[in-house]
Structure formats: C-alpha cells, structure tokens
Amino acid sequence: MTFTQHKSQKNANTDFDAVIIGAGFSGLYMLYRLREAGFSVQAYDAAPDVGGVWYANRYPGAKCDSESIIYNYMFSEELYQEWTWSSRYPEQAEILSYLNYVADKFDLRRDIQFNTRMRAAHYDEVNNRWRLQTEDGTHITATYFITGVGNLSSSNIPKFKGLDSFEGDWYHTGHWPHEKVDFKGKRVGVIGTGSSGIQSIPVIAEEAGHLFVFQRTPGYCTPARNHAYDPEFIRQTKANYSEIKRQTRESATGYLHKLIHDRSALADSPEERQREYQKVWDRGGFGLGTTYNDLIINPTANETVAEFIRSKIGETVKDPKTAELLKPTYYFAAKRPVLDTNYYETYNRDNVTLVDVKSAPITEITPKGIKTTEEEYALDILVFATGYDAMTGPLFKIDIRGKDGISLKEKWAGGPQTRTYLGIANAGFPNMFMITGPESPSSLSNVPVSIEQHVEWIGDCLEYLREHGITTIEAKAEAEEAWSAHCREVADATLYTKTDSWYTGANIEGKPRGFLIYVGGVGAYRKICDEVAAKGYEGFSLTPTSAKETIS
Numbered sequence: 001m002t003f004t005q006h007k008s009q010k011n012a013n014t015d016f017d018a019v020i021i022g023a024g025f026s027g028l029y030m031l032y033r034l035r036e037a038g039f040s041v042q043a044y045d046a047a048p049d050v051g052g053v054w055y056a057n058r059y060p061g062a063k064c065d066s067e068s069i070i071y072n073y074m075f076s077e078e079l080y081q082e083w084t085w086s087s088r089y090p091e092q093a094e095i096l097s098y099l100n101y102v103a104d105k106f107d108l109r110r111d112i113q114f115n116t117r118m119r120a121a122h123y124d125e126v127n128n129r130w131r132l133q134t135e136d137g138t139h140i141t142a143t144y145f146i147t148g149v150g151n152l153s154s155s156n157i158p159k160f161k162g163l164d165s166f167e168g169d170w171y172h173t174g175h176w177p178h179e180k181v182d183f184k185g186k187r188v189g190v191i192g193t194g195s196s197g198i199q200s201i202p203v204i205a206e207e208a209g210h211l212f213v214f215q216r217t218p219g220y221c222t223p224a225r226n227h228a229y230d231p232e233f234i235r236q237t238k239a240n241y242s243e244i245k246r247q248t249r250e251s252a253t254g255y256l257h258k259l260i261h262d263r264s265a266l267a268d269s270p271e272e273r274q275r276e277y278q279k280v281w282d283r284g285g286f287g288l289g290t291t292y293n294d295l296i297i298n299p300t301a302n303e304t305v306a307e308f309i310r311s312k313i314g315e316t317v318k319d320p321k322t323a324e325l326l327k328p329t330y331y332f333a334a335k336r337p338v339l340d341t342n343y344y345e346t347y348n349r350d351n352v353t354l355v356d357v358k359s360a361p362i363t364e365i366t367p368k369g370i371k372t373t374e375e376e377y378a379l380d381i382l383v384f385a386t387g388y389d390a391m392t393g394p395l396f397k398i399d400i401r402g403k404d405g406i407s408l409k410e411k412w413a414g415g416p417q418t419r420t421y422l423g424i425a426n427a428g429f430p431n432m433f434m435i436t437g438p439e440s441p442s443s444l445s446n447v448p449v450s451i452e453q454h455v456e457w458i459g460d461c462l463e464y465l466r467e468h469g470i471t472t473i474e475a476k477a478e479a480e481e482a483w484s485a486h487c488r489e490v491a492d493a494t495l496y497t498k499t500d501s502w503y504t505g506a507n508i509e510g511k512p513r514g515f516l517i518y519v520g521g522v523g524a525y526r527k528i529c530d531e532v533a534a535k536g537y538e539g540f541s542l543t544p545t546s547a548k549e550t551i552s
C-alpha cells in the first residue's frame with residue numbers, strides 16, 4: 001500500500017475557531033469532527049507526519065496490547081469495513097499505516113501543520129481568545145484550544161550521572177530512529193522492564209552478541225498468543241460492527257472481554273481457580289484480571305492470580321535465581337501488566353543476562369557502559385525503556401496559562417492530584433479541552449474508545465455553544481473539586497493506589513503522587529459525561545455572546 005507523501009505546509013491563516021495540538025488518534029478525529037461541523041480548525045504536530053506515539057515508537061517488537069479489531073476508530077462504519085488488520089495484535093508499522101490511511105481518506109493533512117511544536121498557549125481574558133505561539137515564533141489565535149497530546153508521549157530519561165560520556169549509541173524506545181539499529185554481535189544494555197522493554201528484549205536478544213537487561217521491578221506478563229487473522233473471523237467481525245461498537249463503548253475498559261465470573265476468587269477452591277486462570281492463560285491476551293470480580297480490590301484474591309503467574313515464570317525460566325528475580329511481588333495489574341511473546345523464554349538464552357538493579361542500583365553511565373553499586377558492564381548500545389512522564393508530562397511541555405496568567409503546572413502543583421472537571425476541562429482555563437486528560441479513563445482503557453468518546457463530547461459541546469450563542473465555557477471550581485474527589489474515592493477502593501507506578505506519578509522523581517486516571521469504568525464515565533451535557537453542561541459556567549451575564 002502506498003500513501004501520499006506530504007511536505008509540511010505552513011498555513012498562512014493564523015486565526016481559527018479551534019486549534020488542536022497533536023495529529024495522533026485524538027487529533028485526527030477531533031480535526032475531522034470539527035471540520036465536518038463547519039468550524040475552522042487547524043492541528044499542529046511537532047512530528048513530520050501523522051501518527052502521534054505510533055509515529056515515534058519504532059523500537060524492535062513495538063506493538064499494541066489491544067486487539068486490532070478494537071484498536072481503531074469506530075465512528076465511520078465505511079472506514080471499519082474498508083480496513084483489514086492482519087493479526088490479533090497490531091504492530092507499530094501497521095497502526096501507522098492505518099492512521100495514514102485515515103488521514104488520506106478524510107483528507108486531513110490539509111489542516112495539519114507538521115514539524116511545528118507549540119511552545120505556549122495563553123488565554124486572553126479581555127478578548128476571550130486563546131493566543132498560541134509556536135517554537136518558531138508564529139502567533140496563532142483561536143476561540144477553542146484542544147489538546148490531543150497523548151498520555152505517554154513525554155519520555156523519561158533518568159538523570160544518570162555520566163550519560164554524556166557514553167561512547168556507544170543510546171536510544172529511548174519512545175523516540176526510535178527510522179533506520180534500523182544494528183544489534184548484530186553487539187553488547188547491548190536495556191534499562192527497564194515495562195511494556196517497551198518486555199516487547200523489545202526478545203527481539204533484540206535474537207540479534208545481539210550479548211544482552212544485559214537492567215531490571216528494577218519485574219512485570220506481570222501473560223502470553224499474547226498473537227496470530228494472523230483468519231478471513232472468516234474478519235468477515236464476522238465486520239458484520240458485527242455495530243455490536244462491537246456498542247459493547248466497547250458500554251464496557252468497563254473499552255475492550256470486548258467481560259467479567260468472566262461475578263464472584264470472588266476466594267469463592268472457588270484452589271483447583272477450580274487454577275483451572276479458570278489456565279483457561280484464560282491459554283487463550284492469551286489480557287483477561288486474567290477479569291476472571292473474578294475482586295482481583296483488583298481484594299489483596300488476598302489478587303495474590304491468587306499473582307501466584308499463578310509467578311508459578312508460570314518458575315516453570316518457564318530454567319535458572320532458578322533468574323526466575324526468582326523475574327517474579328513480581330506487588331499487586332497484579334496495579335501496575336500496567338504486559339502481553340508478551342517469548343519474554344520469559346528469552347532468559348533461557350546463553351546471550352541474555354538479567355541484572356537486578358533494585359538490590360544494586362545503577363550509579364552512573366561510564367564511557368564504556370553501565371556501572372552499578374556492584375559491577376561495571378561494558379556495552380556498545382544502551383536502550384532506555386524507561387517509560388514516560390505520563391498524563392501531565394505532555395501537557396506541561398506547552399506553557400499553558402489560563403485566567404490571571406496562572407499556568408496549568410502551577411494549578412496542579414503541590415499534589416496530591418491533578419484537579420480537572422471530568423478529565424476534559426479545567427476551572428480557570430475557559431474554552432480549553434483535553435482529550436483523554438488526567439482523571440478520565442484514558443490509559444486504563446482501550447484508548448481509541450476513550451478518545452472517540454471525548455472527541456464526540458467536545459464536538460457536540462462546541463455545536464451546542466454555537467447554537468446557543470455562547471462564547472465562553474468554563475468548568476466551575478466546585479464541580480472540579482467534586483470530580484477530583486470522586487476520582488480519588490473510586491481509585492482508593494482499588495489496589496491501584498497501593499502500588500507505585502506511572503499511574504500514580506511515582507515513576508518520575510519529584511512528581512506529586514496522585515492517581516491520574518478515572519477507574520469507575522468507560523461505560524459509566526460516558527453516562528456521567530452525557531448527563532452533564534444533557535443538563536445543559538452542568539458544572540460549567542456558560543457565557544452568552546451578547547449578554548455579559550453568566551448562565552449557571
């Protein structure tokens with residue numbers, strides 16, 4: 001398949017109804033939705049083309065953990081029928097091809113300015129306009145400012161002493177070069193064993209002379225069992241378009257799998273539990289967490305599934321010391337679990353060594369490699385699979401300022417939590433919307449489902465404002481307080497908040513701890529947002545064009 005090659009074009013116009021930041025899943029659909037509704041709209045992206053994180057994440061083995069048939073847009077049945085995924089889990093290149101296809105089909109690039117990083121977005125209260133500035137100094141104005149910057153797009157490169165002195169090549173998984181990195185015969189170090197590390201380690205190991213994996217915290221992995229799609233399965237899936245769309249939108253997490261047994265894991269005998277976990281394990285994919293209804297809320301129930309996975313690690317990894325190091329001890333799923341292909345088996349290779357940097361932390365990067373408190377490892381290539389400053393990081397890359405010049409960073413400083421209304425809007429930041437912002441289901445859901453819900457809600461909202469002659473919409477402080485408190489309350493009833501992870505901000509030094517995701521369920525959240533809209537945007541202040549009076 002070939003796609004139109006596009007040169008980045010600078011739009012001479014600099015005044016719009018809406019400006020969107022980002023040309024990934026969020027930005028592309030938001031652009032389409034608003035353009036269809038007749039708004040003048042322009043998207044900006046720092047990358048040279050569409051794709052967002054799927055443009056940047058090109059590391060070996062990069063793929064999505066959501067099944068292909070639901071990791072796509074559902075807003076256009078025509079698009080759903082036209083596009084055919086090749087296998088159960090989509091690889092980065094295929095997702096990028098898909099987003100290129102979408103951009104071509106809907107002719108989106110004509111309203112996207114690439115190679116353009118937005119430096120600042122300031123709300124001008126006197127004129128009720130957003131004033132934006134790109135890094136090259138261009139000034140842009142818009143009524144509405146919409147962020148589609150992704151939740152995992154701001155790389156975390158730990159500040160190790162001596163990185164500048166490293167004489168080999170180093171890469172972060174989230175900003176991988178376009179040309180192939182040659183690992184052949186090289187001594188390679190991978191720091192990090194989250195999704196990116198776990199996906200790339202087996203692939204790099206195949207090629208490297210020797211691979212050293214520097215692990216601080218092991219992951220819980222379940223087999224992906226990826227396979228090519230059968231044409232009959234594709235035919236049935238396409239025939240079920242409406243039902244798939246409904247189910248994912250009403251589900252708890254945006255996936256098709258449902259709770260398997262609506263009872264406690266502790267209600268079954270150990271033998272019954274083993275059988276149930278084994279069935280899910282054999283099917284592959286996410287699903288273990290949905291075997292029983294209390295796995296993410298009850299520590300004792302959680303331990304049963306955690307121990308099941310540990311036993312699988314023990315059975316797979318031949319060296320007992322390595323197997324022990326690979327066994328996680330925190331609550332299963334409280335930190336993002338990972339789907340793997342040959343991950344544990346990789347540790348049976350002679351050219352792979354697991355280095356425990358929990359007990360012997362990395363002290364510095366030297367010209368020749370990595371030094372821990374115990375040993376120095378000579379390396380030719382260093383791979384940082386060290387994750388992201390999640391949720392808030394991508395927003396903080398832009399100097400976003402609302403009323404009285406207060407920045408979003410200042411507003412959210414001091415923790416313990418971001419403060420948003422529905423994860424979409426912020427008090428003090430009129431006419432600004434965040435797609436999959438903090439305190440929405442975002443990263444704890446099949447993200448395209450959450451993106452579509454936000455885009456459609458924002459699109460409907462802007463149409464409502466236009467129809468009603470309203471020029472300013474702003475979340476009320478009390479509505480925001482109540483939403484943040486609700487988010488905390490729901491999260492505190494789970495094990496998510498009892499474990500350090502990027503969900504809580506704990507992976508970034510100095511970041512305030514909170515819980516940045518709404519875990520009340522994708523379907524339940526949709527209902528809340530729809531009710532807010534149905535009640536004339538309850539919790540927002542709306543200011544009409546002519547009157548200075550505010551409708552509350």
Ligand code: NA7
Binds near residue numbers: 193216357362443507
């Ligand atoms: P993750 O899941 O945040 O993983 C990052 C890994 O890097 C994790 O194992 C970290 O250990 C490790 N890390 C981070 N800093 C250090 C230092 N200083 N020393 C040693 N090890 C370190 O990022 P991914 O890119 O893998 O995945 C991100 C998401 O993308 C994923 O969840 C999917 O939603 C898609 P730690 O656990 O903090 O001890």
